[in-house]
Structures are given as C-alpha cells and as structure tokens.
Amino acid sequence: MxxxxxxxxxxxxxxxxxxxxxxxxxxxxxxxxxxxxxxxxxxxxxxxxxxxxxxxxxxxxxxxxxxxxxxxxxxxxxxxxxxxxxxxxxxxxxxxxxxxxxxxxxxxxxxxxxxxxxxxxxxxxxxxxxxxxxxxxxxxxxxxKGKEHRLGCNTIVLPLDLQKETREKVTTAIQYARFWDAEIRVFSVLLSNDEFVKGKLQRNLEQVEQFIVDKGVKCQAELVNVSDVSLSQAVLNYSEKVNADLVMIMTQQESDFTLYFLGSTARSIINESDIPVMCVRPVKKLDTTSYELQ
Known part of the structure; x- marks a missing residue:
C-alpha cells in the first residue's frame, strides 16, 4: 500500500x-x-x-x-x-x-x-x-529495544481491556495492518474468575474482531486467563507466543492499575519488550459502558 x-x-x-x-x-x-x-x-x-x-x-x-x-x-x-x-x-x-x-x-x-x-x-x-x-x-x-528485527510486519498484537478501549487504538492498528498487509491479534487478559467480567471481555473481543474483519484486515481474537503474572508480563508473554512484530498499546494506564505510577503497565512494556512497541496517545476517554466502534 x-x-x-x-x-x-x-x-x-x-x-x-x-x-x-x-x-x-x-x-x-x-x-x-x-x-x-x-x-x-x-x-x-x-x-x-x-x-x-x-x-x-x-x-x-x-x-x-x-x-x-x-x-x-x-x-x-x-x-x-x-x-x-x-x-x-x-x-x-x-x-x-x-x-x-x-x-x-x-x-x-x-x-x-x-x-x-x-x-x-x-x-x-x-x-x-x-x-x-x-x-x-x-x-x-x-x-x-531489541537487537534485531524483521523489516516489515506480519503480526500486530492489540491488547484490549474493559474500561479504556478507544477508537484511536483500533483505527491505528487497522491503518498500519493495511500498510503491511499484517494480521491483528486482539486479546484480553482475564485476571479473575468473575463470569460477568469474562462475558463482557468476550463480547468486546468479538465486537472488535468483527469490526476489524469488516474493514478487510485479517484478525484473530483470544481471551487469555492468567493468575500468576502481571498485566504487562501477560502482554509480553502473549506477544512472544504469537511471534509478534509489533505490540500496540495506549499511553494511558490500563484498567487494573489506574493512575499507578503514571502508567506502570505501559512503562513496563516499553522497558522490557524486545518486540517494537507502538504507543498511541488517546485524544479523549470514551464512555466505557456504551462503547461502539464506528
């Protein structure tokens, strides 16, 4: 493209x-x-x-x-x-x-x-x-941060949570996936056994996956259940598992550590990931109870 x-x-x-x-x-x-x-x-x-x-x-x-x-x-x-x-x-x-x-x-x-x-x-x-x-x-x-990287990009990892999913991150992922003809791997981390939370995460994943596919971009969605690692480590582990070329995150703090150290999850991912990380700065927060992609 x-x-x-x-x-x-x-x-x-x-x-x-x-x-x-x-x-x-x-x-x-x-x-x-x-x-x-x-x-x-x-x-x-x-x-x-x-x-x-x-x-x-x-x-x-x-x-x-x-x-x-x-x-x-x-x-x-x-x-x-x-x-x-x-x-x-x-x-x-x-x-x-x-x-x-x-x-x-x-x-x-x-x-x-x-x-x-x-x-x-x-x-x-x-x-x-x-x-x-x-x-x-x-x-x-x-x-x-890493020592060597492939030119181009085959797989973009897009972590999603319940509270701060924004149009900016999904739209930017689609834009760059089109540039590279890359696949987007959307995933959410389940940190508890709460069935309500699990159901809402699953619905969000399905909605985002369908939105991306409808835009003509390859996409897979997955809910990952973890209990023994931090949110940032879960993102890093998943990115390595799917052999990602790019991890895309928001610069605002993710939901589980709101306002903690001004974004400790994003900071840990940037500092520790050997895979390139794209940080998208949100323009504004959206109403997380009525989130819709347009």
Missing part, C-alpha cells in the same frame, strides 16, 4: 538501538510514502560551562560534527526513498526537543530506540527519554 502519510521523525543518538530504529523508519517511510527527518539533540550545557567564553565555540563544533554524522546516516539509509529526507540538530532537553520538533513538522509517527530502564527505581519513578517522549508526543511512537 502506498497511500502517503505524514512525516516520520527518527531521534538519533548513534547507539545501536537508534540505528535499528532508523532502519525500521526507512522501511515504514517507503511503505507509507512519507518524508523522513533525522534528529539529534545535543544536551544543554551546564551553568558552569556557560561561565566560560569557549563553550559556545565548542558547542558549535559539536553540532557541526553531529550534523556530519547525521548526513552520513542519511546518505547511507535514505538515498532510495521516494520522498525527501532531512537532518536536524537541536540543543536542549532531549525529550522536550523531540516532541517540539515532532509538533513543528507535523509528524505522523516517531520511531526511536530505547535501552530500557537501567535500575528498578528508575523504571518506576523516572523513566527514559523514550518513555517521556511517549507521554508527551503529539503522534504515535514506536520504541525499538
């Missing part, structure tokens, strides 16, 4: 994950006929550094060196794109500049690498630049 989409932004830190992210972004840009922007953010100098007159000269030299490296990557990876590509170097807080540039260029997607959390407390309370981008970005964000 070659329907044109908006620009794709790729933050580049020159680590292995950011190069993998660039490779994936180039592949998506080819499929969606999108422009591609490569961005490196040079962190703001400290107050002490600013006291010395030489810091401006050093910073300009650094920016020039970074631009040269970016242009080298652009030439290597972007030369056969049908649309334009460009390089940008900015100074400031990394995640703030990424979201600022994404907004400025009207990005339809951000694709970025992440090394995950280094320590447990950081995972819970601070998060990474990638997670902060996910929380504040004006568009969907794909995070790349």
């Amino acid at each position: 070659t329907t044109s989409s908006g620009p794709i932004l790729v933050p580049i830190g020159f680590a292995e994950q950011s190069i993998l992210a660039l490779e994936q972004a180039v592949n998506i840009a080819k499929i969606t006929d999108s422009e591609l922007f490569l961005l490196t953010v040079v962190e703001e100098p400290s107050t002490m550094q600013k006291l010395f007159s030489s810091y401006k000269e050093s910073q300009e030299q650094l920016k020039e060196q970074v631009r040269e490296k970016l242009e080298g990557l652009q030439e290597k990876y972007c030369s056969d794109l049908s649309r334009d590509s460009d390089c940008m170097v900015s100074v400031g807080a990394i995640y703030e500049k990424i979201t600022e540039v994404a907004d400025m260029i009207g990005a339809s997607l951000i694709v970025m690498g992440t090394n995950g959390a280094e320590i447990e407390t950081r995972k819970k309370f601070i998060g990474s630049n990638a997670y902060n981008v996910v929380r504040s970005a004006p568009c969907p964000v794909i995070t790349i």
